[in-house]
Amino acid sequence: MKRTIILLAALLGGCSIKQQVAPAELSAASSSEMCTIPAAGLRSGFNTTYVKALQQKGFKVRPLSAGSNPGECELSTTYTATWGWDLALYMKFADIRVFQNGRQIGQAVYDSRWGSGRPDKFIDAENKINQLADELFPRGASALAARYPVSSSIPAPGSLSKEAQIQALQGQGLSYEEYSKRYREILAQ
Structure with a gap:
């Protein structure tokens, strides 16, 4: 009996829904045109x-x-999604990537493929897509017009709001990985 409870707890603990968004690090561009490239x-x-x-x-x-x-x-964006059936049709997975001049600058992933036992996997796909877009482009196309001074470090935690720190971070020309790391550090403050 004890083994059964441990096994059941391990199986249920493995059921998860994950969402991770690294906002697009938009730098000045000549236009706000975004090419959309859906998956086949x-x-x-x-x-x-x-x-x-x-x-x-x-x-x-x-x-x-x-x-x-x-x-x-x-500026371009690629995106894919898959649906599954479990008493109802639901979006299981979505991956949206953003590129500037062919270099990835942002990504949003929603993944409920391992959430088989969870009722909250039955989301409204339209709301989820809008949420991912909002998190991926927090300032929208207006971020393209903004230019911030290039700095090699994040401003001191108490000196600027989190939003101002993130805005300053966007103009630094960092790699996707470095930007993501610093973005998480600001949010953790």
Whole structure:
């Protein structure tokens, strides 16, 4: 009996839903045009919702065909999602990536593939896509016009608000990995 309880606890503990967003580090661009590159076979509803979210963020959207190179445009985004069936159809996984001049500058991932026993996996996909877009582009296309002084370090924790620290971080030209690390450090303050 004790073994059964331990095994059951281990199985339920392994059921998880994960979401991770590293906001797009937008630097000055010549336009706010965003090329959209959906995955082949992506449900049209995902594409429609994400494109609308980008437009609401102030981007001019230019659709490209599935499999296009993100480097074809100054700003581009690739995205994919999968759905599953468990008494109802639900979005199991979504991965949205943002590129500037072919270099990845942001990513949002929602993953409920390991949440088999959790009822909260039955999300409203449209709301989740909008949430991911909001977190991926917190300032929308307005971030393109802003230029911040380049600094080699994050301002002192007490000297600026978290939002101001993140804004200052965006103009530093850091690699995706370094930006993500520093972004998490600011949020943890």
